[in-house]
Each structure stands twice: as structure tokens, then as C-alpha cells.
């Protein structure tokens with residue numbers, strides 16, 4: 466039930482409105498903000514003072530104007546304002562990124578270490594150290610952190626299950642806060658493919674509804690409908706890696722048979738291509754090797770990618786038939802293999818999606834490639850801050 470709008474929430478609302486306008490049309494002026502938002506110029510000036518004071522907005526030289534009158538001071542989002550820290554735990558790497566208020570990536574580090582079999586507290590201690598290095602490495606105030614994990618995450622940051630890490634019911638925020646190097650930031654935890662989809666949404670001109678499929682050792686998906694992430698009843702949507710491709714197929718880590726991961730996961734592709742798993746070979750090098758061999762028309766590798774692409778297309782077709790999205794974005798290590806996977810995925814979609822004759826489904830590589838998730842995680846912090854700046858402004862008062 467909607468209650469009356471109080472003075473305080475009115476200020477919060479209008480503050481977000483003004484910041485949203487500055488973010489959407491930079492540089493802009495106080496007069497343009499007033500005209501665009503319908504707020505009085507006095508109200509806009511007061512709100513802009515709040516935003517300037519909190520370092521969210523900064524003034525720039527006025528643009529030369531052709532019309533009469535004194536040119537107005539320009540307003541832009543402050544690239545030196547509060548930033549977001551993105552962190553990622555994946556099966557065979559850890560990553561950290563800082564994105565500034567304008568969305569620019571200011572720091573990005575990847576550590577290629579297999580995380581399987583390591584105790585969660587050791588992994589989280591490494592994440593805490595990477596967070597500290599990221600915060601120290603940028604000349605910005607980091608407002609908060611978002612951590613991506615390849616598994617099902619509860620709203621309170623409890624990882625219910627991350628099959629490829631072997632995690633079950635692992636509390637994340639608690640051990641992070643207790644880690645000696647953790648830079649005392651508020652942290653929230655989300656699924657890696659969800660954050661990858663958000664990264665894609667922010668980075669590229671994307672259609673409002675798309676399926677983002679992230680291929681690592683495991684395979685996850687983020688579903689974006691009408692410009693918003695679709696999370697499902699528990700926040701667990703998008704587990705496309707465990708969609709059945711063949712009911713009597715090979716056993717999956719989740720306990721079921723014939724899951725997509727068993728056909729199109731990184732290790733399944735390597736196995737099918739006859740490339741032996743080498744513990745000394747990091748996954749990005751392995752994926753680059755697969756791409757090189759495919760580019761050289763190695764028949765075994767081409768067959769492996771055809772089979773993986775077909776399985777991916779079969780699973781994606783099921784999603785597209787149900788949700789009517791018109792684009793499939795290939796992210797994670799799939800991005801580097803999109804030249805070969807993409808045509809197979811398209812072929813399956815053409816054959817299996819009922820509506821494909823009237824509206825072909827386009828398949829493309831992620832604009833951010835393998836960095837989509839960690840950059841998306843950092844960007845999500847900034848996006849939330851921009852959508853609701855009041856608490857940041859208040860904290861500085």
C-alpha cells in the first residue's frame with residue numbers, strides 16, 4: 466500500500482532524479498536538469514549542491530553556445546567520486562575490478578589458480594587480499610563490494626551450493642569481514658552469470674531482453690527481461706548448465722545425467738577435442754589454444770566445438786521458447802570461442818525455436834568478454850549508488 470510521500474523520501478527521490486539526468490545527458494546544466502525533470506530551478510540548485518558536496522557530480526567548463534546569454538556551467542558525473550569494487554570467485558581463477566562512478570574500469574586483476582578443493586576460508590582470505598590491493602591501487606573511495614560466485618546464493622550472502630567449487634552452505638560475508646586484509650567494505654554476494662548479464666546490459670547496446678550464457682568450467686546464465694535481471698522466486702534463476710541435453714548422458718557434478726555442462730563446459734570441450742587436462746595449463750591459455758587450433762581448422766577441435774555449440778543451442782532454444790528473448794550473448798570463455806560456437810547455436814535455435822521464422826534470434830559474443838562478470842559486479846555497485854544516492858550523501862554529512 467502506498468503511503469503519503471514524506472519530505473525526506475521526496476528529497477531522496479528528487480536527488481536520484483537529478484543524478485539520473487546528469488548521468489544520462491552529460492554534460493548538462495542546472496537549467497536543463499530543471500527543464501527535463503520538471504523540478505524548479507531553486508530545487509535543482511539545492512540538490513546539485515548536495516551532489517557536489519558528496520562528490521557524486523562535478524562541474525566542467527561550459528560548452529560554447531551559439532545562442533544569446535551566458536553559457537551555463539556543465540555538470541557531469543564525477544570520475545573521482547565513489548567507486549564500486551567487483552570480486553569474482555570462479556573455479557579456476559579469482560578476479561578483482563574497480564569501476565568508477567562513470568562506469569569506466571580503473572583496475573582489473575585476474576589470478577589464475579584452481580580453487581577446487583581449497584577450503585572456502587582460504588579462498589576468501591585470497592579474495593580479501595585482492596580487495597585490499599584493488600582499493601589501495603586506485604585513487605578513489607570505494608563505496609562497496611559485490612562478489613560473484615559460480616553457484617546459488619541466498620540474499621544474505623550464504624552460498625547454498627557451488628557444485629564445481631564443492632561448496633555447500635558456505636557463509637561468505639562473515640569470513641570475508643574476519644579476514645585480516647579485508648578493507649572493511651559492505652559486501653553483497655551474487656551469482657556470477659547474473660552479474661555478467663548486468664555487465665553486458667551496462668556495457669553494450671543490448672536489446673532489452675536477452676539471455677547471457679557464461680561458459681567457464683561450469684555454465685550459468687543471466688536472464689534479462691525488459692532491461693531488468695530476472696532472478697526468479699529465490700534469486701536462483703539461470704542454471705542453464707544443468708538443463709538436460711540428453712537424459713541418459715554422462716553423470717554431472719550435480720547428481721543428474723546429461724546436463725549441458727557435460728557437453729559444453731570448458732573441460733568437456735577439451736576432453737572432446739582430445740586436449741589433455743594439464744594442471745599447469747591455466748584455463749585462459751587452454752581456451753586460447755582451442756581457438757588457435759579451431760582457426761587452423763583442426764578437425765578434432767572443430768568437431769568438439771560443433772558438439773558443444775549444438776548442446777548449447779538445444780538448451781538455449783528451450784529458454785527462448787519459454788521467455789521470448791531475441792538475443793543470446795556468449796560470455797565467459799564462450800566469448801573467445803563464439804566464432805565457432807555461435808553458428809551451431811544459431812542453427813539449433815533456427816530449428817527448435819517456434820518463432821524463429823518471424824523473428825530470428827541473434828547470437829553474439831559478450832562485449833566485455835571474460836571480464837564481464839567482475840566488471841559487471843563492480844558496475845552493479847555503482848549503478849545501485851547512482852539509482853539511490855541519498856545514503857551516500859547522508860553518510861558524508
Ligand SMILES: [Zn+2]
Pocket residue numbers: 706707717718719720721724726
Ligand atoms: Zn548438472
